[in-house]
Amino acid sequence: MVGRRNTKLQELLTEFGYTHAQLADEVNQVAERLFGTPAQCTDRHVRRWISGDVQWPWLRYLLPLQEIFGRSPESMGFTPRRTSRVPVLAPRPAAAPVKEHHPVRRREFIAVGLATVLGLDGIPVQGRLGITDVERIRAIVPALYRHDHQLGGGALHDVAAEALRRVQQALNQCSYGERVERLLYSAMGDLAASAGWFAYDAGRQEEAGRLYSQALQSGMLAADGMLQARVWSNLAMQARLHGRDQEALRIGRAAVGTRQAKNDPWLMTLLHCRQAVGYARTGERIRAERSLARAEKAYDRVQGQPAAWLSFLTPAEIAGLAGAAHHALGKYDRAEQLTADALAMLEPRFERNRVYYTAQRAQALLDGGRVEQAAAAAGTAVGLAGRVQSERVRDKVSALRHQMRRHAHVSTVADFLEQTRPRGA
The missing domain is CATH 1.25.40 (Serine Threonine Protein Phosphatase 5, Tetratricopeptide repeat)
Structure with a gap:
C-alpha cells in the first residue's frame, strides 16, 4: 500500500539543494564517518521515502538524515510505527548543507546512535547462547575503537559501560555450554578492558581501575593470556599516570615475560615502547635505549592486522613514544x-x-x-x-x-x- 507523499522531506531537499542521488551519497558519507561502514543508500531509497512507500526508514538511514538536516524524524515527515525506536537529537537551525560536521554535533550524534548501531538490543537476556551470540558481542569492541581514535574516551565510556552491563546480564541469565562460557568470559573481558581504557582517557581513574580488575578476572576465568597481558599493560600506564614509575616498570616487565607477548610481536612492540618511556622517566638511559631497539626489532616481525585495541600502533605511534622517552631523558x-616525524x-x-x-x-x-x-x-x-x-x-x-x-x-x-x-x- 502506497503511503501519503512526504512533502516535508521533499521541501528539505529543495531547501538544502540536494538531488535524490546527492542526498543518498551524503547519507552514506555520514554513516561511514560516524559508524565505520557506509549505509548503502541509493537514490531509489530517497524516492521511496518521498513517495511515502517507506514511512519510517531503517535506523542506519534515519540517524544520518537527522544529522544532515538537524531535524527530528517527524519534522522530516516520517511517521513512526508503534515498534519504532525514535532517537532524540537536539535540533539545530536549518542552514546550508554542512559537509564538515562540527565535532560537538558528531559526539552528540554518536552518543545517541551508537548503541543502536552496535546492536546492543540484540544481545539475548534469556534462552541459550551460542557461538553466533559470542561473535556478535566480539564485534562490539572493534566498532568502538573505530570511534576512539577520533573522538577520545569521553565520548565512548558510557556506551561501552552499557554494552558491558548487557553482556553481564546475558552471562548471568542465559544458559550455554562450557566452550561458549569460556568464550563469553573472554569477550566480556575484552569489553571491560576497552571500557577501562575509555574511562582512563576520560579522566575517570577510579572507574578505569575497577574495569581493569574486572577484565583481569574475566581473562583468568577464560584462560585468556593475551587479555591478561593487555590489562597488565594498561595498569602499568595507569601507575605511571599516578607517578608510580617503579611499579609501572615492574608490571611492564611481568607483561613482557608472558608467553602471549613473546608470541605476538604487536603486543611486544607496544610493551617495549612503554617500558622505554618508563626507564627514561627513572633516568635509566641504557635500558630505555635498549627497550626502543627491542620495540623496533619486534615491529619488524609484525604481520597482518593487530587486534582492534592495538590498531593505533603504527610507525607514527612508535616514533611518538620514542620522542616521549628522549624527552624524559632530557x-x-x-x-x-x-615527535615531528610522528605527526608527519x-x-x-x-x-x-x-x-x-x-x-x-x-x-x-x-x-x-x-x-x-x-x-x-x-x-x-x-x-x-x-x-x-x-x-x-x-x-x-x-x-x-x-x-x-x-x-x-x-x-x-x-x-x-x-x-x-x-x-x-
Missing part, C-alpha cells in the same frame, strides 16, 4: 624531531593522537629553549583539542599552557596566552 632536540606519519583518523603529539612537540620545543616555536605549536594543540573528548589530552594541553606563562614576556607567548585564555578568566 634530549629535547631529538624528542622534538621524533600520523593518519588523519588518529585525531586524539594528533592533539597529544602536537602538545608533546610543543613541550619539547619549550624545554629545549625554542620558546617562539613552542608557542606556535601550543596554539595548534589548543586549536585541535576541541575535537576530542579526552581528559588526559586536555590535561596535557592545560599543563603546557600553564608552563608557557613563565615566558609571558615573549610577544608570541603573550599572544598565545591571550588568544587561548579561558572564557571568564
Whole structure:
C-alpha cells in the first residue's frame, strides 16, 4: 500500500539543494564517518521515502538524515510505527548543507546512535547462547575503537559501560555450554578492558581501575593470556599516570615475560615502547635505549592486522613514544624531531593522537629553549583539542599552557596566552 507523499522531506531537499542521488551519497558519507561502514543508500531509497512507500526508514538511514538536516524524524515527515525506536537529537537551525560536521554535533550524534548501531538490543537476556551470540558481542569492541581514535574516551565510556552491563546480564541469565562460557568470559573481558581504557582517557581513574580488575578476572576465568597481558599493560600506564614509575616498570616487565607477548610481536612492540618511556622517566638511559631497539626489532616481525585495541600502533605511534622517552631523558632536540616525524606519519583518523603529539612537540620545543616555536605549536594543540573528548589530552594541553606563562614576556607567548585564555578568566 502506497503511503501519503512526504512533502516535508521533499521541501528539505529543495531547501538544502540536494538531488535524490546527492542526498543518498551524503547519507552514506555520514554513516561511514560516524559508524565505520557506509549505509548503502541509493537514490531509489530517497524516492521511496518521498513517495511515502517507506514511512519510517531503517535506523542506519534515519540517524544520518537527522544529522544532515538537524531535524527530528517527524519534522522530516516520517511517521513512526508503534515498534519504532525514535532517537532524540537536539535540533539545530536549518542552514546550508554542512559537509564538515562540527565535532560537538558528531559526539552528540554518536552518543545517541551508537548503541543502536552496535546492536546492543540484540544481545539475548534469556534462552541459550551460542557461538553466533559470542561473535556478535566480539564485534562490539572493534566498532568502538573505530570511534576512539577520533573522538577520545569521553565520548565512548558510557556506551561501552552499557554494552558491558548487557553482556553481564546475558552471562548471568542465559544458559550455554562450557566452550561458549569460556568464550563469553573472554569477550566480556575484552569489553571491560576497552571500557577501562575509555574511562582512563576520560579522566575517570577510579572507574578505569575497577574495569581493569574486572577484565583481569574475566581473562583468568577464560584462560585468556593475551587479555591478561593487555590489562597488565594498561595498569602499568595507569601507575605511571599516578607517578608510580617503579611499579609501572615492574608490571611492564611481568607483561613482557608472558608467553602471549613473546608470541605476538604487536603486543611486544607496544610493551617495549612503554617500558622505554618508563626507564627514561627513572633516568635509566641504557635500558630505555635498549627497550626502543627491542620495540623496533619486534615491529619488524609484525604481520597482518593487530587486534582492534592495538590498531593505533603504527610507525607514527612508535616514533611518538620514542620522542616521549628522549624527552624524559632530557634530549629535547631529538624528542622534538621524533615527535615531528610522528605527526608527519600520523593518519588523519588518529585525531586524539594528533592533539597529544602536537602538545608533546610543543613541550619539547619549550624545554629545549625554542620558546617562539613552542608557542606556535601550543596554539595548534589548543586549536585541535576541541575535537576530542579526552581528559588526559586536555590535561596535557592545560599543563603546557600553564608552563608557557613563565615566558609571558615573549610577544608570541603573550599572544598565545591571550588568544587561548579561558572564557571568564
